[in-house]
Amino acid sequence: MKDDGLVKEIPKKSENFSDWYTAVVLKAGLADYAPIRGCMVIRPHGYGIWENIQQRLDARFKATGHVNACFPTMVPESFFRKEARHVEGFAPEAWWVTHRGADKLEERLALRPTSEAVINAMFARWVKSWRDLPVLMNQWCNIFRAEKATRLFLRTSEFLWQEGHTLHRTEAEAEEETLKILDLYLDFLKNDLALPVLAGFKPESEKFAGADRTYTMEAMMPDGQALQAGTSHNLGQGFARAFEIKYLDENNTEQHPWGTSWGVSTRLIGALVMTHGDDRGLFLPPKVAPIQAAIVPILFGRNDTAVLDRCREARAALDGIRVRLDDATNQTAGWKFNQYEMLGVPVRVEIGPKDVEKQGAVLVPRDGSGKRFIKFAELRAEVESLLDEVQSKMYDSALARLRAMMSEAGDFDEFRRKLAERPGFVKVAWCGTQDCENRIIGETKTTPRVMVPAEQDKGNAPCIACGRETGTRIHYARTY
Amino acid sequence: MKDDGLVKEIPKKSENFSDWYTAVVLKAGLADYAPIRGCMVIRPHGYGIWENIQQRLDARFKATGHVNACFPTMVPESFFRKEARHVEGFAPEAWWVTHRGADKLEERLALRPTSEAVINAMFARWVKSWRDLPVLMNQWCNIFRAEKATRLFLRTSEFLWQEGHTLHRTEAEAEEETLKILDLYLDFLKNDLALPVLAGFKPESEKFAGADRTYTMEAMMPDGQALQAGTSHNLGQGFARAFEIKYLDENNTEQHPWGTSWGVSTRLIGALVMTHGDDRGLFLPPKVAPIQAAIVPILFGRNDTAVLDRCREARAALDGIRVRLDDATNQTAGWKFNQYEMLGVPVRVEIGPKDVEKQGAVLVPRDGSGKRFIKFAELRAEVESLLDEVQSKMYDSALARLRAMMSEAGDFDEFRRKLAERPGFVKVAWCGTQDCENRIIGETKTTPRVMVPAEQDKGNAPCIACGRETGTRIHYARTY
Numbered sequence: 001m002k003d004d005g006l007v008k009e010i011p012k013k014s015e016n017f018s019d020w021y022t023a024v025v026l027k028a029g030l031a032d033y034a035p036i037r038g039c040m041v042i043r044p045h046g047y048g049i050w051e052n053i054q055q056r057l058d059a060r061f062k063a064t065g066h067v068n069a070c071f072p073t074m075v076p077e078s079f080f081r082k083e084a085r086h087v088e089g090f091a092p093e094a095w096w097v098t099h100r101g102a103d104k105l106e107e108r109l110a111l112r113p114t115s116e117a118v119i120n121a122m123f124a125r126w127v128k129s130w131r132d133l134p135v136l137m138n139q140w141c142n143i144f145r146a147e148k149a150t151r152l153f154l155r156t157s158e159f160l161w162q163e164g165h166t167l168h169r170t171e172a173e174a175e176e177e178t179l180k181i182l183d184l185y186l187d188f189l190k191n192d193l194a195l196p197v198l199a200g201f202k203p204e205s206e207k208f209a210g211a212d213r214t215y216t217m218e219a220m221m222p223d224g225q226a227l228q229a230g231t232s233h234n235l236g237q238g239f240a241r242a243f244e245i246k247y248l249d250e251n252n253t254e255q256h257p258w259g260t261s262w263g264v265s266t267r268l269i270g271a272l273v274m275t276h277g278d279d280r281g282l283f284l285p286p287k288v289a290p291i292q293a294a295i296v297p298i299l300f301g302r303n304d305t306a307v308l309d310r311c312r313e314a315r316a317a318l319d320g321i322r323v324r325l326d327d328a329t330n331q332t333a334g335w336k337f338n339q340y341e342m343l344g345v346p347v348r349v350e351i352g353p354k355d356v357e358k359q360g361a362v363l364v365p366r367d368g369s370g371k372r373f374i375k376f377a378e379l380r381a382e383v384e385s386l387l388d389e390v391q392s393k394m395y396d397s398a399l400a401r402l403r404a405m406m407s408e409a410g411d412f413d414e415f416r417r418k419l420a421e422r423p424g425f426v427k428v429a430w431c432g433t434q435d436c437e438n439r440i441i442g443e444t445k446t447t448p449r450v451m452v453p454a455e456q457d458k459g460n461a462p463c464i465a466c467g468r469e470t471g472t473r474i475h476y477a478r479t480y
Numbered sequence: 481m482k483d484d485g486l487v488k489e490i491p492k493k494s495e496n497f498s499d500w501y502t503a504v505v506l507k508a509g510l511a512d513y514a515p516i517r518g519c520m521v522i523r524p525h526g527y528g529i530w531e532n533i534q535q536r537l538d539a540r541f542k543a544t545g546h547v548n549a550c551f552p553t554m555v556p557e558s559f560f561r562k563e564a565r566h567v568e569g570f571a572p573e574a575w576w577v578t579h580r581g582a583d584k585l586e587e588r589l590a591l592r593p594t595s596e597a598v599i600n601a602m603f604a605r606w607v608k609s610w611r612d613l614p615v616l617m618n619q620w621c622n623i624f625r626a627e628k629a630t631r632l633f634l635r636t637s638e639f640l641w642q643e644g645h646t647l648h649r650t651e652a653e654a655e656e657e658t659l660k661i662l663d664l665y666l667d668f669l670k671n672d673l674a675l676p677v678l679a680g681f682k683p684e685s686e687k688f689a690g691a692d693r694t695y696t697m698e699a700m701m702p703d704g705q706a707l708q709a710g711t712s713h714n715l716g717q718g719f720a721r722a723f724e725i726k727y728l729d730e731n732n733t734e735q736h737p738w739g740t741s742w743g744v745s746t747r748l749i750g751a752l753v754m755t756h757g758d759d760r761g762l763f764l765p766p767k768v769a770p771i772q773a774a775i776v777p778i779l780f781g782r783n784d785t786a787v788l789d790r791c792r793e794a795r796a797a798l799d800g801i802r803v804r805l806d807d808a809t810n811q812t813a814g815w816k817f818n819q820y821e822m823l824g825v826p827v828r829v830e831i832g833p834k835d836v837e838k839q840g841a842v843l844v845p846r847d848g849s850g851k852r853f854i855k856f857a858e859l860r861a862e863v864e865s866l867l868d869e870v871q872s873k874m875y876d877s878a879l880a881r882l883r884a885m886m887s888e889a890g891d892f893d894e895f896r897r898k899l900a901e902r903p904g905f906v907k908v909a910w911c912g913t914q915d916c917e918n919r920i921i922g923e924t925k926t927t928p929r930v931m932v933p934a935e936q937d938k939g940n941a942p943c944i945a946c947g948r949e950t951g952t953r954i955h956y957a958r959t960y
Contacts, residue, residue: 036589050550075516093581097576
């Protein structure tokens with residue numbers, strides 16, 4: 001019954017991962033190339049995923065006391081220059097506005113590559129007393145970074161994200177917030193996106209431009225490249241000093257507050273595609289799938305009315321679940337099966353004349369684990385439980401694949417061998433100097449992704465690059 | 481018990497409307513001036529209103545089959561130039577990006593003042609067959625127009641909006657969509673924002689740059705100025721021809737589709753402030769108020785625990801309603817009363833030791849219609865019904881004020897007299913020529929806002945400017 005027309009047009013994931021990825025993103029209607037260099041259009045199916053990501057993350061932000069606001073997109077150049085590390089990191093990739101109408105601007109404006117500068121400038125106006133703290137603010141917005149090599153969702157000149165910006169009275173409170181958000185993100189990635197990651201500090205060279213400490217979440221893609229899924233930064237007092245944010249504490253003494261910032265972006269959609277997709281197309285976790293269940297009538301030209309009526313009953317029974325009933329008559333059921341697999345719909349509901357007769361329906365999970373014949377009266381309970389089952393199995397599979405792509409190496413030769421045998425994260429002892437980092441990058445094209453928490457790896461070992469004893473362990477990998 | 485500190489800082493609405501407006505927007509924490517010319521920051525209380533507007537409009541868009549997407553912000557100059565009327569209308573107020581990093585761009589890019597150009601360019605890629613129609617797309621995004629004189633929410637260089645863009649097979653279908661959206665907006669303005677408007681065609685001179693027909697909704701502010709609350713445009717085939725959008729119809733013949741576009745913006749927040757606010761601050765319609773009910777404990781330093789416990793019970797009983805319990809001890813109840821009136825919270829719940837004793841609570845609606853003593857057991861039902869009552873009374877009051885600001889004039893002298901006596905909409909017969917429009921603008925500073933539907937005004941009358949007989953009636957007013 002299957003019509004493989006759609007699927008034949010995409011390369012195999014195992015044979016040409018890069019082309020497979022682009023083909024799935026385009027064919028499933030997640031995104032398209034825009035006629036502006038490096039920019040994409042997020043199409044409705046892709047934007048539907050983002051809406052669900054937004055809704056589920058936003059509820060978590062609000063439950064932890066954060067509020068949303070909206071700051072300007074254009075940032076005066078002088079604002080960037082106030083925090084030295086920040087401008088160094090972001091100026092080379094900024095887009096610059098130089099004219100309004102026919103008039104040349106006195107000072108050029110950058111399209112925000114991130115909003116620390118403009119937000120902290122406003123904080124300086126609003127924060128006066130210890131009673132104004134903490135400030136727990138977030139914004140959902142578009143971000144601009146000049147990128148030359150585009151990959152849809154992973155690297156584009158404009159993308160969507162959320163950026164949290166907070167201020168606190170003490171360094172300890174800022175660190176607590178940084179970690180609270182890291183945990184919130186980890187919970188979301190695990191339970192909603194079924195995306196396992198390694199979490200921990202970034203080494204010095206990979207920190208956010210302006211942060212004291214950056215925590216990262218690093219996912220591993222099937223081609224052996226790490227993908228940074230989100231970051232949470234402890235900004236210390238750097239921005240507060242640069243933008244002269246001061247408050248009077250309870251003893252009437254002027255203090256600088258301590259800041260954090262944190263974000264995840266539409267890049268997560270790319271991670272979902274890569275992690276869960278297969279040769280038949282997308283596979284979306286139920287929690288964020290724009291269509292959670294597709295109802296496909298099996299029509300033979302007789303008893304079609306009874307079948308379609310039953311399908312409409314099914315749609316009504318599944319109210320509250322994101323359902324699409326596809327009653328188009330110009331396509332075969334087989335074509336539709338392929339179509340909804342391509343779109344990553346986690347559960348398909350098939351109803352034909354025999355199912356109507358037997359008071360049943362057929363459920364087909366997208367994971368290939370086989371059809372289930374169920375009683376129509378139990379449709380809703382069965383679909384709900386299958387969605388839960390699919391969601392949790394997706395995480396388990398992804399976690400097993402992540403684990404299979406992690407290894408350890410005791411010296412440089414073993415490190416190279418591990419990278420060649422099984423690309424992924426390779427854990428090594430590393431002294432942390434720029435010289436050793438440069439050598440490793442130069443010889444293997446891998447970069448230091450995420451440090452292993454000290455409590456997990458006690459004791460010294462020789463740095464794989466220079467042989468000096470070090471207590472630091474870190475995961476190296478190639479990256480997007 | 482009242483502490484008027486907060487309120488004293490704002491001018492009276494009736495004495496200095498313009499300063500009153502700015503003071504309320506700033507004091508209530510809706511918005512602030514950004515350090516970029518003409519730009520604003522939307523602060524959490526203002527953004528909370530926008531989130532509710534988004535949620536309630538978006539549900540209506542989706543219920544009528546529209547889907548969301550995300551298109552690029554930067555639009556190549558050549559794209560604008562494809563539709564002649566369009567570029568003429570928007571080029572003078574565009575912000576221009578000329579550099580990416582250190583490189584000068586070959587073609588400069590405008591920050592979108594509206595997205596017809598880039599969206600129709602993508603439509604040309606996606607639409608091939610009659611089966612691809614209709615296209616019913618919307619995006620929520622930021623918009624950029626170089627404005628010199630800023631008024632928070634009403635006129636800023638960057639603002640937020642939604643813009644719908646659709647394509648249809650016939651002119652009739654496009655007109656049907658244009659009107660369906662106008663109706664959807666009118667329903668939203670009436671039932672959610674309590675905002676009465678006059679709806680109808682724009683005259684030629686006020687049409688959207690590139691539209692065949694523009695429908696507008698015009699609200700009347702208390703200072704006698706009209707405010708355009710939203711527009712719905714029938715674009716005809718202009719953009720489809722300019723961007724070469726073609727599809728094969730059922731007879732395999734190439735056709736251009738017919739387009740529409742429509743939008744409302746954060747300007748609606750300004751309309752809410754002006755329409756419903758008073759000398760005590762904001763007054764927000766319950767449907768979109770970020771805080772629908774504020775619970776204020778009345779504390780005397782004895783039995784406070786019982787009062788606070790009861791307030792927490794009240795918060796739990798009101799679950800699902802947007803409630804804030806203010807248990808801060810460093811401010812008096814009187815200060816809080818003023819504060820929540822300033823913030824426009826539609827209902828206040830007061831609970832003191834006597835209320836605890838009597839198993840009651842006090843409800844105070846923001847409209848000044850007086851306290852209500854209720855049984856605590858009926859708290860939820862009473863608050864819900866009071867919110868409904870407040871919502872519907874807000875519309876009734878606003879409608880009565882709008883009607884009081886509408887008049888008619890038979891000739892130019894009467895027109896001038898009406899404008900002087902009672903600024904607002906003045907309905908006149910008008911021949912529609914640019915000469916007569918120029919004369920009216922020149923002598924009275926009013927512009928033609930919205931045409932009266934033909935079925936409402938039959939028969940000819942002399943144009944107030946030139947005296948020629950005309951069947952056209954139109955509302956003239958000053959405007960923002």
